[in-house]
Amino acid sequence: MWYLCVFYHRLLDYRRPEVQSLAELFGGPGAGAAVEWRMPENHHEDSPFHLVRLPGGERVAAQTANRSLLVKGIYELWGQGATYDELEEAIRAYPDERKLPYLTPESSFKIVVDSFGKAVSFEEQNAIIKRFTYIPFEGRVNLKKPDHKFFVLETDDYGPQNGLPPVAQKTVFFGRLVGAADRHVVPTYELKSRKYIGPTAMDCEMAFLMANQGLARPGKLVYDPFVGTGSILVAAAHFGAMTMILI
Incomplete structure (x- = not known):
């Protein structure tokens, strides 16, 4: 499975090597060399958004992210698009057998809005979250300790700033959080x-x-x-x- 790996925008040359080293640590000999990378469409390699395939699946993805210093989060990617309409189409097309185990009445959830290259106000975040009523969540919302966290990750079509070349097209990702760096x-x-x-x-x-x-x-x-x-x-x-x- 390809996961969305979102990095902190710092120490760019160390980001992928750290992930590959931790994949070796948790996945066993040869796992680091077996890590595969690709970039989302219209994204430069210095972008914080990368797609990664890790040997060992979700277990290794979670352990890698949780120990990392530079991985902001690794997500099971349910969909992406240049617009929220495209994102909705992608999420609806994502297999139900992957989605439904996290939407049960017994499980709690939380949706978080994050962005790169732009600021999103509290009012805008609420409006974005309300767009996802088409996802059949049956559980209760828990803002403090949810069983599952879902992230809306948006990168704007910013110009040559933030230390990066310009991204040609706005992209919106939606995914379930698998693991995140503990920077304490x-x-x-x-x-x-x-x-x-x-x-x-x-x-x-x-x-x-x-x-x-x-x-x-x-x-x-x-x-x-x-x-x-x-x-x-x-x-x-x-x-x-x-x-x-x-x-």
């Missing part, structure tokens, strides 16, 4: 939040990216002969690896 580690472990010795340090986010690309996990040893303020070792230890320094 950055404020938790940045230097101002912990004790350290030394005048310089590696950026906390970069240290965690290196730990991810190094496949840090329980049972692994991470040795840093030039430890500095310990940023890499702290990140590796957070993920359960044994760490060692030279004294």
Whole structure:
């Protein structure tokens, strides 16, 4: 299955490599090399919106997204279009056997509107959400802890700004959230939040990216002969690896 992978718009050269490393970590040897990528129509590779196929399916997709620093979310894509009418047509055509398990009376849900390249007011978000009455949700809305989160992701036809080449056509995506980055580690472990010795340090986010690309996990040893303020070792230890320094 192809998933929609939405990245944070930062550290662009590290985004796909981090996903492939985590696919290797959770999918086993060779899984990272087996990851496939393609771009949505009219999107440049620096766009935050990518399509990805991961070996191991939804389990690996969720684990990869949840541990990542740069994946804003991985979604089961129910449809996309240049307009909301096209999006509706795509969602209606998406197989019922994929949709119905998440629309049952026993499950709660929430719809979130997100965008890139434009701001969407609260009133506009409500109006957008009301467009999706054709999806036969039978469960109750739960804004705090829903069983399933659905996202409307909109990228506008902005010009050459946001550090990107222009996108030729507006695109609207709709999908079920599979997993999302947990970025609380950055404020938790940045230097101002912990004790350290030394005048310089590696950026906390970069240290965690290196730990991810190094496949840090329980049972692994991470040795840093030039430890500095310990940023890499702290990140590796957070993920359960044994760490060692030279004294």
